[in-house]
Amino acid sequence: MAISVKDLSIGYTDITVASEINFDSLTGELIGIVGINGIGKSTLLRTLAKIQPSLSGSISIEGKSLETLDTSVLASEISIVLTEPIASKNLTVQELITLGRQPYTNWIGKLSELDKSKIIEAIQTLQLADLKHKKCYELSDGQLQRVMIARALAQDTSIILLDEPTTHLDLYHKIQILKLLKSITVETKKTILFTSHEIEMVIQLCDKMLLLNEANNPFGKPSELIKKGAFDNLFPSDTVAFDADTGTFRIKK
Structure with missing residues (x-):
């Protein structure tokens, strides 16, 4: 179960x-x-x-x-996406999705090749490649929701x-x-x-x-x-x- x-x-x-x-x-x-x-x-x-x-x-x-x-x-x-607003909409789409890898990065936050592949995979799955360099405050509600789901997906739980x-x-x-x-x-x-x-x-x-x-x-x-x-x-x-x-x-x- x-x-x-x-x-x-x-x-x-x-x-x-x-x-x-x-x-x-x-x-x-x-x-x-x-x-x-x-x-x-x-x-x-x-x-x-x-x-x-x-x-x-x-x-x-x-x-x-x-x-x-x-x-x-x-x-x-477990990864979770709540209804509370994100801490900073000044992050880019890719930066926000990258936060999903925090449980796995070392103390300086260095991304491994596996981390990078999971981030890319999440971006592709949620069809966000064209938006990955946009700031989150530039997104529509629907786009931002896809980004939040992508962050949870990148966490790979x-x-x-x-x-x-x-x-x-x-x-x-x-x-x-x-x-x-x-x-x-x-x-x-x-x-x-x-x-x-x-x-x-x-x-x-x-x-x-x-x-x-x-x-x-x-x-x-x-x-x-x-x-x-x-x-x-x-x-x-x-x-x-x-x-x-x-x-x-x-x-x-």
Whole structure:
């Protein structure tokens, strides 16, 4: 298993945001984490990356307990892209992607041939060759999102966590990013977990989904979750209804 989560509760010292989270992700799967605003999607990602502690339960990464992995080891297992703005948009695209190799460089930050090859590979995979010398402040939201994913890819971890990778993008670029993530899992066998509000797109493109719902937090293939009626009560029934035949939400007029 790439990630195995058992009876996990997440939140803060005196506030439980979500509990009874259970799922196993296999190598090379694209997994979407969905749910209403404030349900705990971002908190879950930060907990999986050991940025904040869990309240209870267990998380295993490649068969090893998350609690036993120190920062340096974890940086070679998991890369994460959060929604926080980058520290300096004055970096070039290539410089930002190069930061993904920090866990492997020596104390003076000298890049090895392997480091350089991973950076080039990430640039090519995300189709950023024409932009690599541009400053990040010159990029569109969609371009910058591809750069952030390329940085995570350059880190060359088996697991990539992404928080809302399609935020602020138009429909075309949302689809482009999600299809790109799918192709990365297929071509590199990396496991990618990402949070999203684009539930209909996640249903169409992901191998599996985790639906945080303040109850049993169902996990499985989209088709399985639809059959179980997992999406039926996600939103107030007098406003939005889920159509199981089309896998879409319809506004009640």
